[in-house]
Amino acid sequence: MIFLKDILYKVTIEKVVGNTSVAINNLEFDSRKVSLNDVFIAIKGTISDGHEFIKKAADQGALAIICEVLPENIVNGITYVQVVDSHKALAIMAANFYGNPSEELKLVGITGTNGKTTVSSLLYQLFKKAGMEAGLLSTVKIMVGDTQFKATHTTPDSLTINKYLREMVDAGVEYCFMEVSSHGIHQKRTEALQFCGGVFTNLSHDHLDYHKDFAEYRDVKKSFFDELPKTAFALVNVDDKNGVVMLQNTKAKKHTYALKTYADYRAQVLESQFSGQLLKINNQELWVKLIGGFNAYNLLAIFGTAELLGLKELEILQIMSTLESVGGRFQYLISEKKITAIVDYAHTPDALKNVLETINGIRTGNEEVITVIGCGGDRDAQKRPVMGNIAASLSTKVVFTSDNPRTENAEKIIEQMEAGVPAEHYKKTISITNRKEAIKAACQMANENDIILIAGKGHETYQEINGERFDFDDFKIVTQILTTLNK
Ligand SMILES: CC(=O)N[C@H]1[C@@H](OP(=O)(O)OP(=O)(O)OC[C@H]2O[C@@H](n3ccc(=O)[nH]c3=O)[C@H](O)[C@@H]2O)O[C@H](CO)[C@@H](O)[C@@H]1O[C@H](C)C(=O)N[C@@H](C)C(=O)N[C@H](CCC(=O)O)C(=O)O
Ligand SMILES: Nc1ncnc2c1ncn2[C@@H]1O[C@H](COP(=O)(O)OP(=O)(O)OP(=O)(O)O)[C@@H](O)[C@H]1O
């Protein structure tokens, strides 16, 4: 039996109306899911205000209401707890409800604009291969040991996080690697978790629809490091100018990695090919299957994290050379007619630039680089012209298309991308709204040795248009089209 007063431990309370010594069933922050004897936490969201659904939650059997503002009509028999911050209260209560599982394993949070899924997934792989029980909370999937669950967010809400962490602890998981998104930090989804380490990959343009400006976006990321305890480690990329910013006020032990500047962990790229690259880490050469300078950073972050968690250098390097790239990240095929098709989740300007530079750095002659790209709807519109510019400047041909238009007009998004194309590159571009047709057009244009990059959706298996999700898988589609075209 769990009592309300026990899960309120450490919550900053302003006022209590009613009895907190009551046994509760479950916690919910969505009135639509409330059932008998649940606790409903009212949260001011980005679209609506949970306080408007307090009555609905009560009608559905809520036993207690946690809110920032007490309702005018107090119902007898229901306990009302007025708190300073509902988001924070939810995070603390969720951790208490599940018995603070983050304290029973080693939890490492990975944050930054790009590379979170790659770093966290590879760390999960590495620790599994080293014989440890590991867990993963990522954009692509959730892993409790070997059992896979569907991910809906990069960083889920605090109830979901704690539920899975509890399952991990019960399954004997010792290390959990989780992505920490800026939305997650801002909405306090990760508050009340005990991290034993934090990793910063990089910071570049994204999410300027949600955050007021770049400074706010940076400060939200920084607050994750500010909150780390002194027992934890903070490992940051100091080639990124915001790396040192992340360390400014942290109590955690500071560690750095870099390719270009002085750092605790350093790497050098000795050779790059489509099949992989030769790296030098700590004076040891190793061949890895992941390509691109950006992956050299990711691998260095993994090396540093594994060492800080106590694995031996030689073992780490040996396992690193066996790591497979994550689905939808530089996932490629070479067709019968020697056309290379690459599917990559590059959905930010920096990621797109890195991927195209990697491709241009590896190609040997006059092959065409044909990029198929769109931008998501209901997301940062400022990045659209910037990505249009990068695609056109670094490819020989571009097919602008739709990504997940969500509730926006797909053609309008494409126009915003085209607006960023410099006049001298305009002739290289066409636009085809239907993504499948766009991929088909790129395949038709491609000849032997040409390279097709299909960017933006990576591992996603759907396309979201007007609130509806249709099956869509870039890699399956390009494979099928190239086969049908006999290319
Ligand atoms: C913009 C955003 O981040 N929204 C997230 C947020 O919802 P919200 O604050 O907008 O909720 P709201 O609709 O305003 O409702 C406020 C409250 O009223 C409640 N409610 C609402 C209706 C009702 O009938 N009854 C009721 O109780 C809601 O449950 C909620 O508690 O909190 C919800 C619960 O945690 C999230 O599911 C939701 O994610 C939405 C679906 C989303 O698309 N989020 C994306 C942008 C996101 O979080 N992305 C990042 C990755 C970014 C990256 O790439 O780095 C991620 O971590 O996944
Ligand atoms: N260290 C890096 N620096 C820059 N770009 C990167 C880096 N790692 C990966 N990328 C690019 O970013 C894309 C997304 O990578 P990944 O999924 O690992 O990032 P993420 O931070 O998890 O993204 P999201 O915010 O959507 O969760 C990759 O497909 C690649 O194009």
Ligand SMILES: N[C@H](CCC[C@H](N)C(=O)O)C(=O)O
């Ligand atoms: N986590 C990112 C994913 C973007 C992927 C892209 N395909 C899109 O739909 O915009 C976001 O929610 O902004």
Ligand SMILES: [Mg+2]
């Ligand atoms: Mg991710």
